[in-house]
Amino acid sequence: MANRIINMLLILLLLLVSSISTIRRSVPENFARAGHTNNWAVLVDTSRFWFNYRHVANVLSIYRSVKRLGIPDSQIILMVADDMACNPRNPRPATVFNNANQHINVYGDDVEVDYRGYEVTVENFVRLLTGRSPPGTPRSKQLLTDEGSNVLVYLTGHGGDGFLKFQDSEEVTSQELADAVEQMWQKRRYHEIFFMIDTCQAASLYEKFYSPNILSVASSLVGEDSLSHHVDPAIGVYIIDRYTYYALDFLERVEPDSTKTMGEFLAVCPKRVCISTVGVRKDLFSRDPHKVLITDFFGSLRPVELTVSGLNVTAIPRTQNRTRRSQKEREVPDRKLQYAKQFPTFIFES
Template identity: 30%
Template structure:
C-alpha cells in the first residue's frame, strides 16, 4: 500500500479548488462541496453503469459544483465502442439526451481500481501522483462530500473493472478515518449494486455524520432498466435513474435527503431501497450534496414522462439482452446464432454453479454441512478477514469478479463457510484442486 503523506488542507484546496460567484452557486454553510462518481464495470452489456455515472456528473455539473471538486472514475469504453450506433454519445433513458458530453474523465481503464478509489476519497494526493488527473477529494472539516457508486455487488463487496474488489470493511474504515481526521462535515453515499445494503449494514455508525442509501438490501439483486433496441443493451438501473430523475426535476434547495429517499424507495418497486448511518441527516436539503443553481420556476425542468422500465434483475441482464435480440431477429441464421449464445451462457452458468458446489463439498466436513452452506444465506457477515481472503483467492484462481455478475451470486457460500469457521486454508486448497482443472481455467478466460 502506498505510504500516505498528509498535506495541509489549505494547500490541497489551492491545488484543486477555484472561486465561484456566490450569487450563482450556494455552498454549504461555511464549506464547499466535493463529489466522487464511480462506475465499477466495463463492457457493452454493462452500458447502464457508465450511463448512470455520466448522468450523475451532469446533475452536479449543472448544479454548479466545479470540475475541480468533482472526480469521475469510469472505464470509458462506450462512447467510441464499435457497438455504439451513435459514436461519442451515451444516453441514460430511451430517446434521452447525451449524458457523456463534457464529463470529466479523471481516472479511466486500468486506473479504476478499489485502492485508487480509497486513496482519492481520503484525499491521498501523494498516492495518486502520476495517475490519471491526480485529483482527489481534498475536503476539510466544513465540507460536504457526495459519493455515488454504480456497479455489480455481492455480500460485503462491490466490483471494479481492475484491481480487485472493494470490501465493505475497507470502505467503512476509510469513512471513519475521514471523520476522525476531520475531512468532512457531512458525507452522503448513494450505492447502486446487488446486495449493496451489505456495504453498510451493521458497519456504518450513526454518530459520524454519514448517511448512505442503497439500491437493494443485503440479500437481493438490484435491477437494470430501459432496454434500448437500437443499442441492444440496458440504459440504466432502476434505483439510479429514480434518484437522478428526481434530482433533475426537484428544487434541491428545499427538497430534503429524506424526501428523495422516500420517493426513490416508493418508485423502486423492484428491490428494497435502504438507508444507513445517521438518519437525522435526512432533514438536510439535497443541494448541500448535489449542488443547486437555485432555478426559478420557469427554468425548472419538466417532469419525466412515465416510461415502462422493463426492469430485470442485474444477474439476468446478459440472458435478457439475448432474448430481446432473439425476438428482434429477422433470419433463421441470426436466430440460430443467438440460440447458440444463449445455450453457451447457460452452460457457463452451470459450470460456475458446479465448480462452487465442488469447492464446498471438498472444504466442508459432511454432506449435511455442504447442503446447509449451499442452500441457506447468512444474514450477517462478521468474519470479514476470512471472507476477504477466500474471495480474493476465488477471483484469482477460479472466476473473474470484475465485470461478470453471475459468479458474484455464489459468494454467499463463502460467507456461510467463514461464519461456520471453515478454515481459510481448507477453502483455498479446495479452490486450487477444483479450479486448477483445464475446464475451470477455460472458464476464467471467457466468463
C-alpha cells in the same frame, strides 16, 4: 520495590488511556463547530465491458445532475472504468444515453473524467478518499476536502454481500470502505457524507460504517438484486438501472434554489417501481433528513451580487490624505470602468 514500580507503571498507563479517550471525544465536538462551507462529489463506475453500458450511464447521469446544480468540475472526481462513448459497438459514437428515447445525452460536450479505464482500482479509490495520493498526483485527481466539506459518494457496478467488484478482477469490502471513511473523519476530511450505492445487495456496503455524520442509501437490501430499467433496441443492452433512473427523474426537477429535502430524495424509488427494497441508514447522521436541503449534497449555490452599473472612481470625494493629482491627470475626463469580456470574440469578427 518491584510492586511500587509496577503500580506506578499501571497508573501511567491508565493516565495515558484516559488522555487518549479525551482526545478522541473532543474530535466530534470540534467538528460540530465547523460549518458546512463547500460540496464535493466522488462518482464511481466500477464495471467494464459493453453489456455494462448501464453503469456508465448511471454515473454520468449523476455527474450531469450535480454539475447542473452548481458543483464545478474542480470539485467532482469522476471515475469511469470503461469508455462507452468511444466503444466500437456504439451505434451513436461520442454519446451515452440513459433513455431509449434519447432525451438526454449524459456524455455531453464537457465531461471531465479524472480516472479512466484501468486507473479505476480499489487502491486508487481508497487513496483518493483518505488523501494518500502518491507524490506528483495532479490536483484534478485529488479529493481536496476539509472539515467543512459535504461529500457525495456515488457507487455503481456489480456487488454482493459485503463487497463491490472493480473491473471484474478485484473488490473492495464493506469493512475496507468503513475504515477508509474513518480515516477521512480522523483527518478532518469531511463535514457530512452522503453515500449512494446502486448495485446488487447494496445495503451490505454501508453496514460496517461506524464514523459520524454519514447518511446512506442503497438500491437493494442484503439478499436482493438491483434491477435494470429498460433496453434500448438500437444498442441492444440495458441502458440504466432502476434506482438511478428514478433518482435522476427526481433530480431533473430540482433547481439550485430548490427547497426539496434529502428526506424526499430517500423515497424516490418505492418497491412497486424499484422491485428491490431501497435501504436507508441514518443512525450515524446527526440531522433530520427532512430538514436537510438536497442541494446540501447535490448542489453548490454561491451568494453572488450582480450589478449592471459602472463604477466612476474619479467621482469619489477627495480626502485630506489623498495625494493631489497632477495637472495632466486633472485634464483627463472622468471615465467609467468596465469589466473586460471573458473571451475576446471581437478578434474573430470580420
